[in-house]
Amino acid sequence: MEPLRIGLVGLGTVGGGVGRILEQYAERNALRAGRPLVIQKAAVRDLTKPREIELSASQLTTDPFEVVTDPSVDVVLELIGGLDPARKLVETALEHGKDVVTANKALICAHGQELFRKARELGRTICFEAAVAGGCPIIAAIGQSMASNQIVSLEAIINGTCNFILTEMFHKNVSYADAVKKAQALGYAESDPAMDVEGTDAAQKLGILTQLAFGTRVVPEQFPVQGINTLDLDDLKYADELGYAVKLLATAKLVEGKLELHTQPTLLRHQRPLAQCDNAYNMIELTGDSVGKAWFSAMGAGQMATASAVVADVIDLAIGRAQLTFLKLDVWGSHTPVPLQEAAEICRRYYFRFNVEDRPHVIADLADVFGRHEISLASVLQKEASEVDESGESHPIVPLVFMTHRTLEGSVQAANRELAELACVRAPWVCLPVAD
Numbered sequence: 001m002e003p004l005r006i007g008l009v010g011l012g013t014v015g016g017g018v019g020r021i022l023e024q025y026a027e028r029n030a031l032r033a034g035r036p037l038v039i040q041k042a043a044v045r046d047l048t049k050p051r052e053i054e055l056s057a058s059q060l061t062t063d064p065f066e067v068v069t070d071p072s073v074d075v076v077l078e079l080i081g082g083l084d085p086a087r088k089l090v091e092t093a094l095e096h097g098k099d100v101v102t103a104n105k106a107l108i109c110a111h112g113q114e115l116f117r118k119a120r121e122l123g124r125t126i127c128f129e130a131a132v133a134g135g136c137p138i139i140a141a142i143g144q145s146m147a148s149n150q151i152v153s154l155e156a157i158i159n160g161t162c163n164f165i166l167t168e169m170f171h172k173n174v175s176y177a178d179a180v181k182k183a184q185a186l187g188y189a190e191s192d193p194a195m196d197v198e199g200t201d202a203a204q205k206l207g208i209l210t211q212l213a214f215g216t217r218v219v220p221e222q223f224p225v226q227g228i229n230t231l232d233l234d235d236l237k238y239a240d241e242l243g244y245a246v247k248l249l250a251t252a253k254l255v256e257g258k259l260e261l262h263t264q265p266t267l268l269r270h271q272r273p274l275a276q277c278d279n280a281y282n283m284i285e286l287t288g289d290s291v292g293k294a295w296f297s298a299m300g301a302g303q304m305a306t307a308s309a310v311v312a313d314v315i316d317l318a319i320g321r322a323q324l325t326f327l328k329l330d331v332w333g334s335h336t337p338v339p340l341q342e343a344a345e346i347c348r349r350y351y352f353r354f355n356v357e358d359r360p361h362v363i364a365d366l367a368d369v370f371g372r373h374e375i376s377l378a379s380v381l382q383k384e385a386s387e388v389d390e391s392g393e394s395h396p397i398v399p400l401v402f403m404t405h406r407t408l409e410g411s412v413q414a415a416n417r418e419l420a421e422l423a424c425v426r427a428p429w430v431c432l433p434v435a436d
């Protein structure tokens with residue numbers, strides 16, 4: 001049987017994992033793919049770096065265009081990340097008659113539509129299961145397994161690095177900086193970890209899932225995105241005391257014919273499965289109009305989990321299943337796009353934590369601002385000042401936590417502007433949404 005000849009562009013964390021699966025499980029892969037899967041050529045930046053798999057000098061190049069134009073390559077795996085030169089490489093591979101597998105969410109979120117159109121015009125296929133939630137088969141779940149449903153709500157923990165950092169900070173008392181370093185060493189983080197901790201990576205993945213589930217093309221600039229880089233361990237502790245875990249949650253849901261979208265650190269009740277998803281695991285809670293609620297979870301980052309999704313895509317291509325799905329069912333064209341809801345119209349509960357002067361009338365001043373913006377308070381938690389105050393302030397500064405009832409984001413923003421005028425409040429304060 002003729003082998004399927006693979007051109008690897010990138011042999012880092014994910015590419016190295018793909019190489020390991022192709023090498024270690026060659027027999028099993030061949031059985032499932034109906035033919036051997038072999039690495040024909042691979043592109044890297046640095047030829048001198050030690051690699052996890054052995055490749056001959058003639059197989060390795062520093063020119064990725066050599067791989068995507070090589071007539072002896074059948075399938076290109078784009079595993080370098082970023083937009084440039086990844087986009088040009090994928091286009092060139094398609095033009096040279098190759099199907100493409102990619103783990104690149106930045107690319108699919110920003111240019112998926114054009115790339116898919118081009119691939120279809122050329123009769124080629126692009127697979128991108130690894131681009132969202134690592135080893136968790138969420139693209140197949142939405143595009144195939146739940147195809148008879150209209151998804152009405154999608155709530156997702158889809159950044160392994162952030163989930164790992166929050167778990168390390170809260171459960172192991174590791175500092176934020178050390179947790180970031182650990183996530184990088186474990187191969188979870190993007191080459192620029194700001195993409196993870198500032199929420200961009202999760203927002204790009206939400207963009208992809210939103211296009212799949214609702215047909216609406218969105219990029220992170222179009223909806224509220226907030227990362228975990230400004231979170232304080234104290235807030236994880238207060239939230240826990242109130243019965244919640246804090247997770248970086250990506251949300252897309254249908255509300256009265258509009259699409260509510262946001263990616264933010266969010267309080268989730270301890271009882272919810274999403275609140276129990278820890279470490280670098282991802283979890284997506286989908287609600288379909290026929291199936292009801294469904295949960296999908298697996299390691300969302302890291303070498304072998306991500307490589308598992310990439311190789312599964314290669315096997316799907318080898319047996320022709322991916323082509324059937326991609327070419328017959330227009331993954332992003334099978335919906336009437338749903339319009340976006342204005343951020344100010346989003347309605348939910350909020351957690352506020354202030355550092356305030358411990359003196360008369362402070363709670364009344366804050367409650368007055370909330371009241372004037374029709375924000376109803378659900379609970380208040382104030383911690384006593386320590387006996388010894390070394391701050392030099394005329395009044396000790398104490399943390400004050402409010403939980404609100406459901407209210408509009410627009411009202412919260414207006415209240416925030418007025419709260420900034422209160423002399424008793426020390427900036428900055430924390431305001432996080434709650435997902436009940």
Ligand code: NAP
Nearest residue numbers: 010011012013014044045046079080081103104301302306
């Ligand atoms: P990585 O470890 O930084 O690996 C990138 C690889 O690409 C390296 O082998 C690098 O070469 C090579 N490369 C970069 N630019 C190149 C260029 N211009 N020409 C030739 N080779 C080039 O990144 P990664 O973590 O494997 O991520 C790869 C992709 O998978 C990204 O799109 C990422 O978002 C996605 N992803 C990653 C994970 C994860 O857990 N890491 C999970 C899901 C998806 P050198 O080795 O010589 O530097």
Ligand code: HSE
Nearest residue numbers: 159160161189190301
């Ligand atoms: N940096 C990403 C994460 C990799 O931590 O989730 C998986 O896409």
